[in-house]
Amino acid sequence: MSTTRRDFIKSASLAGAAATASGWSGGLVLPSAVVEQSDSFLKDLCLSALDAARSAGATYADVRIVNIRDQSVAASENRVTEISDNETFGVGVRVLARGAWGYAASRHVTRQECQRLAGQAVNQAVANARAVSTPVELALVDAYPDGTWRSPIRRDPFRVPMEDKIDLLLAANARALSVNRVQFVNSSMLFVRQRTTFASTEGSIIQQTVYRTAPQMTITAVASDSRNSQSRESVEVAPMGLGYEHVEAANLEERAVEWAEEAVEKLSATPVEPGVYDLILDPTNLFLTIHETIGHATELDRALGFEANYAGTSFLAPPADVIDKLQYGPEFMNVIGDRTQEGALATVGWDDEGVPADSWAIVRDGIFVDYQTTREQVRWISGLTGVTMSHGCSLASSWDSVQLQRMPNISLMPGEDDHVLDDLITATDRGILVTGHGSYGIDQQRSNFQFGGQVFYEVRGGQVGRMLKDVAYKGRTLDFWNSMDMLGGPRSYFIGGTTGDLKGQPAQAHATSHGCPPARFRQVEVINTAS
Amino acid sequence: MPDYFTEAEARDLCDQILARSTVDAAAVTVSSGSDGFTRFARSEIATSGEVLRAEARVTSRIGDRSASVRWNDLGSAAIQQTVSHSEELARIAPEDPQSLPLLGPQEYVQNEAFFAATEELDAERRADVILAVIEPAAAADLVAAGFLERTVGSRAVANTNGLFAYHNSTAASYTTTIRTPDGTGSGWAGTTHSDWMSMVSPADLAAQAIDKARASQDAEEIVPGPFTVVLEPTAVGNLISLMRTAFDARVADEGRSFFSQPGGGNKAGEVVMDERLTLLSDPVDPDLLTCPFASDGWPLSRTVWIEDGVLTNLAYSRYWAQQQSRDPVAVGGGMKLTGGDGTTADLIGTVERGILVTRFWYIRPVDQRRLLYTGITRDGTFLIEGGQVTRPVKNLRFNESLMSMLNKVEAIGSAVRIVASEAGGIGEPVVVPPLVVQDFHFTSVSDAV
Numbered sequence: 006m007s008t009t010r011r012d013f014i015k016s017a018s019l020a021g022a023a024a025t026a027s028g029w030s031g032g033l034v035l036p037s038a039v040v041e042q043s044d045s046f047l048k049d050l051c052l053s054a055l056d057a058a059r060s061a062g063a064t065y066a067d068v069r070i071v072n073i074r075d076q077s078v079a080a081s082e083n084r085v086t087e088i089s090d091n092e093t094f095g096v097g098v099r100v101l102a103r104g105a106w107g108y109a110a111s112r113h114v115t116r117q118e119c120q121r122l123a124g125q126a127v128n129q130a131v132a133n134a135r136a137v138s139t140p141v142e143l144a145l146v147d148a149y150p151d152g153t154w155r156s157p158i159r160r161d162p163f164r165v166p167m168e169d170k171i172d173l174l175l176a177a178n179a180r181a182l183s184v185n186r187v188q189f190v191n192s193s194m195l196f197v198r199q200r201t202t203f204a205s206t207e208g209s210i211i212q213q214t215v216y217r218t219a220p221q222m223t224i225t226a227v228a229s230d231s232r233n234s235q236s237r238e239s240v241e242v243a244p245m246g247l248g249y250e251h252v253e254a255a256n257l258e259e260r261a262v263e264w265a266e267e268a269v270e271k272l273s274a275t276p277v278e279p280g281v282y283d284l285i286l287d288p289t290n291l292f293l294t295i296h297e298t299i300g301h302a303t304e305l306d307r308a309l310g311f312e313a314n315y316a317g318t319s320f321l322a323p324p325a326d327v328i329d330k331l332q333y334g335p336e337f338m339n340v341i342g343d344r345t346q347e348g349a350l351a352t353v354g355w356d357d358e359g360v361p362a363d364s365w366a367i368v369r370d371g372i373f374v375d376y377q378t379t380r381e382q383v384r385w386i387s388g389l390t391g392v393t394m395s396h397g398c399s400l401a402s403s404w405d406s407v408q409l410q411r412m413p414n415i416s417l418m419p420g421e422d423d424h425v426l427d428d429l430i431t432a433t434d435r436g437i438l439v440t441g442h443g444s445y446g447i448d449q450q451r452s453n454f455q456f457g458g459q460v461f462y463e464v465r466g467g468q469v470g471r472m473l474k475d476v477a478y479k480g481r482t483l484d485f486w487n488s489m490d491m492l493g494g495p496r497s498y499f500i501g502g503t504t505g506d507l508k509g510q511p512a513q514a515h516a517t518s519h520g521c522p523p524a525r526f527r528q529v530e531v532i533n534t535a536s
Numbered sequence: 537m538p539d540y541f542t543e544a545e546a547r548d549l550c551d552q553i554l555a556r557s558t559v560d561a562a563a564v565t566v567s568s569g570s571d572g573f574t575r576f577a578r579s580e581i582a583t584s585g586e587v588l589r590a591e592a593r594v595t596s597r598i599g600d601r602s603a604s605v606r607w608n609d610l611g612s613a614a615i616q617q618t619v620s621h622s623e624e625l626a627r628i629a630p631e632d633p634q635s636l637p638l639l640g641p642q643e644y645v646q647n648e649a650f651f652a653a654t655e656e657l658d659a660e661r662r663a664d665v666i667l668a669v670i671e672p673a674a675a676a677d678l679v680a681a682g683f684l685e686r687t688v689g690s691r692a693v694a695n696t697n698g699l700f701a702y703h704n705s706t707a708a709s710y711t712t713t714i715r716t717p718d719g720t721g722s723g724w725a726g727t728t729h730s731d732w733m734s735m736v737s738p739a740d741l742a743a744q745a746i747d748k749a750r751a752s753q754d755a756e757e758i759v760p761g762p763f764t765v766v767l768e769p770t771a772v773g774n775l776i777s778l779m780r781t782a783f784d785a786r787v788a789d790e791g792r793s794f795f796s797q798p799g800g801g802n803k804a805g806e807v808v809m810d811e812r813l814t815l816l817s818d819p820v821d822p823d824l825l826t827c828p829f830a831s832d833g834w835p836l837s838r839t840v841w842i843e844d845g846v847l848t849n850l851a852y853s854r855y856w857a858q859q860q861s862r863d864p865v866a867v868g869g870g871m872k873l874t875g876g877d878g879t880t881a882d883l884i885g886t887v888e889r890g891i892l893v894t895r896f897w898y899i900r901p902v903d904q905r906r907l908l909y910t911g912i913t914r915d916g917t918f919l920i921e922g923g924q925v926t927r928p929v930k931n932l933r934f935n936e937s938l939m940s941m942l943n944k945v946e947a948i949g950s951a952v953r954i955v956a957s958e959a960g961g962i963g964e965p966v967v968v969p970p971l972v973v974q975d976f977h978f979t980s981v982s983d984a985v
Contacts, residue, residue, distance in 0.1 A: 089603065095608065111587070132663045136663055139578075310715070452983055
């Protein structure tokens with residue numbers, strides 16, 4: 006990874022977003038037990054759980070006390086359909102004993118319960134050890150005895166008056182409904198704040214507060230004979246690890262009319278002629294393609310078979326056959342994994358086993374070079390990569406979920422030629438421009454895919470032409486990426502994100518971001534989904 | 537003491553919450569329980585967990601204004617603060633012209649969905665059961681992965697209009713994927729029920745997945761296109777479970793659903809699928825055994841959505857039912873598709889040339905209005921020739937409308953309870969038969985195993 010690219014990620018923050026390092030703050034709209042607890046009290050509870058785990062025979066233990074506040078406001082047409090404000094609080098203790106894992110969690114955050122959980126987790130580990138022949142070994146990690154981190158928010162969404170949120174959604178809906186043929190408008194805002202006190206027997210005690218903000222609109226136009234309806238989602242507005250300033254910057258009210266007009270235009274769009282086209286993928290589409298074809302494929306737990314029963318395995322296996330060998334794409338293709346981009350959803354100070362946020366190359370100059378890892382996984386590939394520390398990809402969705410390897414921000418670095426979307430269009434003789442993400446499907450080894458979008462335009466002779474509909478592009482991951490021949494530059498870099506990525510059993514939802522510029526792919530197969 | 541609220545405890549908690557209400561009306565839901573799971577992969581236990589949980593949700597109402605708060609610190613101080621907070625939010629909420637008064641006391645069907653054998657699946661017992669799959673797989677030089685989950689819990693609903701409902705239940709799910717060490721073969725099997733004793737035994741589960749893993753090695757590529765398929769019950773359930781949301785009457789009446797009638801209204805009374813098939817929900821069906829009330833306390837009972845191919849019911853919210861001058865119909869009570877007799881093997885014997893599908897993966901909507909989905913086969917896809925499974929084929933992507941599929945049915949087997957969710961855990965109960973379907977649209981080939 007060149008210094009230039011690292012610098013790009015470090016500086017790719019949203020304007021004015023500044024990271025602050027502070028502990029938990031009080032003054033919530035919704036008071037609860039967690040707010041009453043002092044930092045030192047929570048840390049003390051963690052330490053008592055760790056002591057109990059050690060006493061019960063654990064060779065390693067970590068504990069997470071987690072408080073999640075989430076608030077959602079939703080409106081349909083001129084009605085507010087939901088106002089909800091929720092908070093959960095609980096503790097989970099994970100242990101290693103006899104080389105096996107155990108995990109116990111409870112909503113009762115007391116000293117007695119923390120100690121009971123530690124004992125229960127050790128008992129589980131002992132039971133599990135009967136079916137463990139390869140004892141777990143953890144990569145080294147430094148101790149962080151007083152770590153703190155907070156998402157770089159500028160305006161706390163939980164301090165913004167509810168009236169303002171309601172007014173904003175109803176005003177945006179009214180603007181969309183002012184467009185003829187628009188009959189249904191759903192808009193919403195979701196805010197999440199997750200506060201975690203983490204401690205481990207490695208000597209770390211870390212307190213983090215992570216925010217997520219997700220404004221969203223779906224506008225539906227219905228044909229006069231009601232035989233056709235088409236929707237346009239606000240795909241240009243990604244969920245982000247930011248505060249209410251992200252809602253303000255989204256400018257839903259202003260953009261609602263444009264989205265509404267596009268929903269109406271989709272009613273009379275031209276059905277796509279199936280065939281092979283050059284595709285220009287806007288970042289609002291490409292980010293999810295990166296998620297599916299690079300993000301999931303480079304999860305080491307998949308490649309090693311740990312997710313075989315649900316999320317699947319990976320075509321990128323075995324590691325010895327692909328690391329530093331496999332040509333993922335053209336030489337100008339560089340992909341990083343990171344948990345450091347400001348405002349991105351998977352950005353943190355430390356992961357859920359106390360590993361500091363990292364930024365590393367996944368694909369360098371077109372060659373696959375490394376996977377996503379947790380402490381447990383490092384030893385499986387360190388002989389191939391030379392990397393002896395975890396990349397910090399351990400995460401649990403809440404106190405009631407055990408940690409597993411989850412996707413960091415996986416981003417396609419912009420090209421050195423500072424192209425923008427118009428440059429890609431101008432250079433294309435016969436193609437299709439795809440904006441926004443639609444129906445996304447891919448096989449369990451992350452190769453065969455079929456991806457849709459929100460809005461499609463014909464590109465002819467370097468110009469954007471008619472709007473098309475019923476477009477999906479399909480292919481195989483490596484063929485697809487190796488067909489990439491143009492890439493946007495830093496000016497056209499966009500951070501998209503998803504908050505509903507499921508993995509693990511029981512399934513856990515995860516939020517992660519993917520930065521990318523627009524890109525062009527040559528001779529990709531396009532189908533008409535209506536035929 | 538059980539790890540969930542008994543009826544008396546749930547009623548007491550609901551009363552405590554509602555007693556704090558100072559506004560026109562309030563409703564509360566309470567859920568509690570303990571969840572346990574163990575995962576295995578690479579023929580070893582990977583992780584496990586035990587979670588003790590409980591939470592409540594209160595909705596405060598002031599005239600036609602309402603707001604909700606969900607929380608899990610159920611001590612008296614937090615209850616007071618939370619109810620007050622929900623009332624503050626309700627005062628801010630705009631009036632909702634579609635708001636209806638809270639329900640009064642209701643009558644509910646009774647079912648016994650709590651089973652001791654399921655409750656007893658602790659970490660030690662789960663390890664035993666997992667070894668019963670890992671060991672035969674290892675003996676066959678195969679690699680086992682899987683997931684065993686059990687839940688024990690209760691739900692309660694109450695409101696200031698005198699309604700109270702309570703239900704406790706258990707459920708378990710056990711799935712395994714067994715693969716060849718070289719990754720060229722993969723087989724899956726799964727079982728789920730409220731009662732552990734009604735589930736497929738671990739030995740049989742292992743045998744099913746082992747057979748498929750072996751038989752699926754070195755699959756050949758076939759040219760995609762329309763094929764006659766034998767869909768095993770799990771594959772049918774993967775698809776049928778997606779229909780749950782399609783029965784919304786309002787969405788249909790407003791022109792946004794497969795069940796919309798061109799020009800307005802819906803298709804109730806019309807033949808919408810093969811006339812041998814019936815699709816229903818029923819909380820007291822011994823293979824479904826679901827909670828007999830909806831989140832607002834509305835009673836759930838046997839509802840036939842499609843009878844002998846005819847759309848007989850759509851789901852009506854209380855508001856939409858009032859607008860349409862009819863009774864509400866809530867979604868719930870699992871899903872059961874019936875209409876035939878026989879096993880998957882029986883159906884295979886009727887097919888001259890076709891493809892046997894074990895299950896589907898990553899099913900995503902392409903066009904909700906047409907119930908058009910795309911997805912891919914997984915963990916056991918085979919060619920059928922002359923009524924016999926002859927060889928494995930590579931996995932295939934499909935693009936198919938569910939209702940189109942249900943109008944191309946050749947043969948129907950006996951309905952069985954299956955693990956319908958792709959995540960392999962405990963979900964809404966689904967009971968479906970294997971089906972033979974003509975002209976199922978496969979569009980591309982996958983190398984994934």
